Amino acid sequence: MLQFRRLLCVVVGALALAAPVFAGKLAIVIDDFGYRPHTENQVLAMPPALSVAVLPNAPHAREMATKAHQAGHEVLIHLPMAPLSKQPLEKDTLRPDMSSDEIERIIREAVNSVPYAVGLNNHMGSAMTSSLFGMQKVMQALERYNLYFLDSMTIGNSQAMRAAAGTGVKVIKRKVFLDDTQNEADIRRQFTRAVELARRNGSAIAIGHPHPSTVRVLQQMLPTLPSDITLVQASSLLNEPQTDTSTPNLTPPGNTPRNPFRGVKLCQPKQPLAPVPTSRFFTVISESFNESALVNYYRHQWQGWK
Numbered sequence: 001m002l003q004f005r006r007l008l009c010v011v012v013g014a015l016a017l018a019a020p021v022f023a024g025k026l027a028i029v030i031d032d033f034g035y036r037p038h039t040e041n042q043v044l045a046m047p048p049a050l051s052v053a054v055l056p057n058a059p060h061a062r063e064m065a066t067k068a069h070q071a072g073h074e075v076l077i078h079l080p081m082a083p084l085s086k087q088p089l090e091k092d093t094l095r096p097d098m099s100s101d102e103i104e105r106i107i108r109e110a111v112n113s114v115p116y117a118v119g120l121n122n123h124m125g126s127a128m129t130s131s132l133f134g135m136q137k138v139m140q141a142l143e144r145y146n147l148y149f150l151d152s153m154t155i156g157n158s159q160a161m162r163a164a165a166g167t168g169v170k171v172i173k174r175k176v177f178l179d180d181t182q183n184e185a186d187i188r189r190q191f192t193r194a195v196e197l198a199r200r201n202g203s204a205i206a207i208g209h210p211h212p213s214t215v216r217v218l219q220q221m222l223p224t225l226p227s228d229i230t231l232v233q234a235s236s237l238l239n240e241p242q243t244d245t246s247t248p249n250l251t252p253p254g255n256t257p258r259n260p261f262r263g264v265k266l267c268q269p270k271q272p273l274a275p276v277p278t279s280r281f282f283t284v285i286s287e288s289f290n291e292s293a294l295v296n297y298y299r300h301q302w303q304g305w306k
Contacts, residue, residue, distance in 0.1 A: 023228040024198030027051065027205045027237055028178075028218070029150065031078050031123065033068070034058025039210045041067070046218060048072030049231040053121050053150075055080070056110035057091050069116035074233040076150060077110045077117045081125030083154070096127065096134030096253035100141075107141040118235055121150035121174075121207075130155050132249050135163035143167045148238055150174065152207060161244040170238045178208035178217075187217040195229055203232075203240045 030043050033054040040060075043050065044067055053076040054065045065075050080093040089095075092106045111117060120142060128134050129151065139160075142149060148170045151160040161171045176194040179187050190206070197204040208214045225231060 024195075024201070024230075025203040025232045025237060025240075026194060026198040026225070026229050027203070027232050027234045028194075029053055029076065029121065029174075029205065029207050029234055030210055030214075031121070031152075031207055032058075032209050033064045033078065034061040036210055037064060039212060039215060040064055042215050043210055043218075044068055044071045044073060046222060047231055049233055050218075051076060051234045053078035054114045054117070055123065056113040061113050062115060065114045065116055074118060074235055075114065075116045076234070077107075077114045077120040077147070078123050079107070079110055079120055081122045081128035083124040084126045084130075090123075094125075094128050094134070094138065096131035098134070098137070098253075100137045103137045104141040104144070107138070107145065111145050111147075117147065119148040119150055122152045122154065124154060125152065126155035129158040129160055130249055131251070131253055132159040132163055133253055135159045139164045139167045139169045142169045148172065148235060150205070150234055157246050157249060159246055159249055161242065162246055162248065172205060172234065172237050172240070172242060174207045175204040176206040178206050179211055179214045182211050182213045184213050184217055187214055188221065191217060191221050195226060198229055199226075203237050205234060205237065 027049075029051045030040075031053045033040050033043075033052045035055070035058050037060050040052075043052065048071060051074040052064070052068045054061050054068075055078045057080075058064075068075050080090045082089060082093055082095045092109070094103055094106060098106075107120070110120075122129055128138075135158075139149070146168075149160055149164065149172075151158050151171055151173045153174045158173075161173075164171045175197050176190055178190045178194070180190075181187075187208075194204050194206040208218070222231070
């Protein structure tokens with residue numbers, strides 16, 4: 001029996017040394033596919049664990065989605081959603097005030113434009129994703145097409161997870177933007193930060209774009225990914241624990257809270273006001289005092305005592 005235990009310990013130890021131990025899973029999604037086939041083809045030459053998100057109205061949307069799928073990459077729809085900032089909106093941008101039918105139509109057409117898509121993430125969208133009512137309509141549509149939602153987290157108080165409650169839609173969240181700037185040193189720092197978050201939390205999602213600088217950094221750093229980090233497709237993280245840090249936003253679409261501090265409008269007199277002499281002030285005070293309830297009470301009592 002003792003010999004069996006010793007043998008078992010030796011076997012377990014050998015397996016532990018031989019098998020790689022993965023401390024974290026890292027998913028990288030490259031947005032804005034469909035406009036720059038030359039650069040995007042360089043992304044598709046990278047490991048198939050990289051996921052790509054295709055803009056449905058881009059001129060090369062169908063072509064690049066098909067190529068990505070054939071190369072083994074996971075495909076998402078990168079759907080424009082309304083931002084809080086005032087700027088021209090792209091065609092078929094989702095807005096919180098749209099009807100359920102209009103949102104369903106846009107998502108249906110996006111599914112038809114981006115073949116092989118298994119998920120959807122937002123392009124911009126700070127106004128849309130912060131609207132609970134708007135995102136509930138999005139989740140109802142996504143459930144019909146069996147798509148998951150990757151929240152790009154363009155605003156901290158996104159309502160996506162809250163809106164998905166009660167539906168079959170799974171929500172995962174972006175942790176790092178790789179290329180807020182196109183400076184390669186900055187992109188490398190963000191890549192390293194994503195690796196550290198994956199190691200610390202067990203998983204992390206990073207989003208980048210098909211900029212030449214981003215492509216160069218990925219070509220350099222993916223082959224040197226630490227041995228305890230494994231690159232995975234975004235859908236591999238659908239069952240990872242997710243934390244909803246949002247607070248409820250119950251403002252109906254199109255309604256903005258009334259500002260109670262706008263002040264009171266004053267009516268301007270049509271003619272200059274006549275001056276009031278000081279003596280009039282004392283006269284008004286005296287009349288108010290004589291007509292007060294307290295004085296009238298004592299006046300009636302005094303008349304009863306006579």
